[in-house]
Amino acid sequence: MARLRVHAFTITLDGFGAGVDQRLDAPFGDGVEGLHDWMEPSFSRRRRGAELDHGDSRGTGVDDAAFRAGEENVGATIMGRNMFGPVRGAWPDESWRGWWGEDPPYHHDVFVLTHHARPSLPMDGGTTFHFLEATPEEVLARATEAAGGKDVRLGGGVATVRAFLAEGLVDELDLVVAPILAGAGERLFEGLRDLPAGYRVDALTPGESGVVHARVVRR
Amino acid sequence: MARLRVHAFTITLDGFGAGVDQRLDAPFGDGVEGLHDWMEPSFSRRRRGAELDHGDSRGTGVDDAAFRAGEENVGATIMGRNMFGPVRGAWPDESWRGWWGEDPPYHHDVFVLTHHARPSLPMDGGTTFHFLEATPEEVLARATEAAGGKDVRLGGGVATVRAFLAEGLVDELDLVVAPILAGAGERLFEGLRDLPAGYRVDALTPGESGVVHARVVRR
Numbered sequence: 001m002a003r004l005r006v007h008a009f010t011i012t013l014d015g016f017g018a019g020v021d022q023r024l025d026a027p028f029g030d031g032v033e034g035l036h037d038w039m040e041p042s043f044s045r046r047r048r049g050a051e052l053d054h055g056d057s058r059g060t061g062v063d064d065a066a067f068r069a070g071e072e073n074v075g076a077t078i079m080g081r082n083m084f085g086p087v088r089g090a091w092p093d094e095s096w097r098g099w100w101g102e103d104p105p106y107h108h109d110v111f112v113l114t115h116h117a118r119p120s121l122p123m124d125g126g127t128t129f130h131f132l133e134a135t136p137e138e139v140l141a142r143a144t145e146a147a148g149g150k151d152v153r154l155g156g157g158v159a160t161v162r163a164f165l166a167e168g169l170v171d172e173l174d175l176v177v178a179p180i181l182a183g184a185g186e187r188l189f190e191g192l193r194d195l196p197a198g199y200r201v202d203a204l205t206p207g208e209s210g211v212v213h214a215r216v217v218r219r
Numbered sequence: 220m221a222r223l224r225v226h227a228f229t230i231t232l233d234g235f236g237a238g239v240d241q242r243l244d245a246p247f248g249d250g251v252e253g254l255h256d257w258m259e260p261s262f263s264r265r266r267r268g269a270e271l272d273h274g275d276s277r278g279t280g281v282d283d284a285a286f287r288a289g290e291e292n293v294g295a296t297i298m299g300r301n302m303f304g305p306v307r308g309a310w311p312d313e314s315w316r317g318w319w320g321e322d323p324p325y326h327h328d329v330f331v332l333t334h335h336a337r338p339s340l341p342m343d344g345g346t347t348f349h350f351l352e353a354t355p356e357e358v359l360a361r362a363t364e365a366a367g368g369k370d371v372r373l374g375g376g377v378a379t380v381r382a383f384l385a386e387g388l389v390d391e392l393d394l395v396v397a398p399i400l401a402g403a404g405e406r407l408f409e410g411l412r413d414l415p416a417g418y419r420v421d422a423l424t425p426g427e428s429g430v431v432h433a434r435v436v437r438r
Contacts (some may be wrong), residue, residue, distance in 0.1 A: 189233035214421035
């Protein structure tokens with residue numbers, strides 16, 4: 001049975017997954033600078049591995065394991081429109097093709113939730129972006145089919161993860177708490193009153209970079 | 220210079236310092252069962268030490284150190300009325316004398332913020348409860364004077380800590396994040412938009428019991 005998994009989703013100590021005023025030059029908004037610094041060694045190791053062409057990009061630590069876990073056995077990705085790009089409202093044209101360049105690091109079907117339809121967008125390397133106006137349940141059904149037996153990864157942003165949590169559709173939520181205060185922004189755990197009925201915290205585990213990994217699983 | 224310190228203040232992973240419906244038989248409300256379990260070894264060690272009359276009640280771990288830090292160099296305590304007891308509104312009489320029995324574990328002046336005046340209440344062991352309708356700044360001035368050169372500890376509840384944080388009066392906030400989801404209740408980091416201007420997270424440190432200790436200090 002395919003599972004819906006969230007990985008490496010990072011919040012501040014005061015609970016924010018994004019700051020205020022998300023935009024092109026600040027995709028996560030203001031106030032959350034450094035939120036994803038814990039991933040940098042993993043990215044850097046990967047770049048080095050690619051340069052040396054030996055493919056050896058695995059670290060040994062908790063942070064790197066959490067980073068890599070998000071890529072294991074994933075056959076499709078779901079994301080909200082804010083994670084796809086900074087454009088809000090109707091698409092002015094089709095020039096925005098995601099944050100990731102012509103060869104996005106997905107290499108499978110990516111389903112983007114949006115109220116504004118747009119033709120599917122095939123990219124290099126096997127990634128195709130599909131744009132859907134659908135309920136979480138509907139898009140999960142589409143993504144599960146596309147995943148062909150593998151799991152589905154739910155990216156972000158905050159509101160998207162919250163919506164799937166509220167519907168009880170997430171099977172595993174691997175959170176990261178960063179030693180940062182944002183003060184304001186988008187809160188992950190907001191209006192999720194029924195969450196404890198379906199989920200529990202499996203463990204809090206320190207990473208090497210000063211963050212803490214929190215695994216939230218079904219009861 | 221006397222400092223205002225918060226210690227061992229425990230919140231759930233989703234950010235709640237108390238659940239819903241705080242009352243006599245559930246001082247922290249529903250949904251936060253186990254929130255303070257991490258303190259139990261410290262309490263137990265202390266009881267054992269007292270029984271054996273050897274005074275040796277010090278543990279060696281991070282959890283116990285955090286527990287004990289809250290008692291070092293403290294000359295006065297401030298708390299909100301909800302931490303003093305479950306009575307809301309006007310006092311029906313003066314029979315409620317706190318949660319702690321006739322010899323509360325403070326042994327100094329304790330200032331209880333309340334809109335409902337009441338005569339000061341001297342207890343055994345040197346604790347006296349004073350009831351004040353005052354701003355955070357005013358009560359801090361009173362407590363600082365009473366502390367006679369030592370620091371002032373700010374207890375709880377959630378709303379009281381939040382009020383002092385909002386005024387920038389807290390010098391050190393030692394938080395504990397417990398591996399629990401509450402879903403609803405009183406959130407510590409709510410409406411504290413300006414907090415990051417004055418405070419930063421010094422460190423996240425794992426305890427032995429599954430919690431994480433978070434030290435928030437002035438910038």
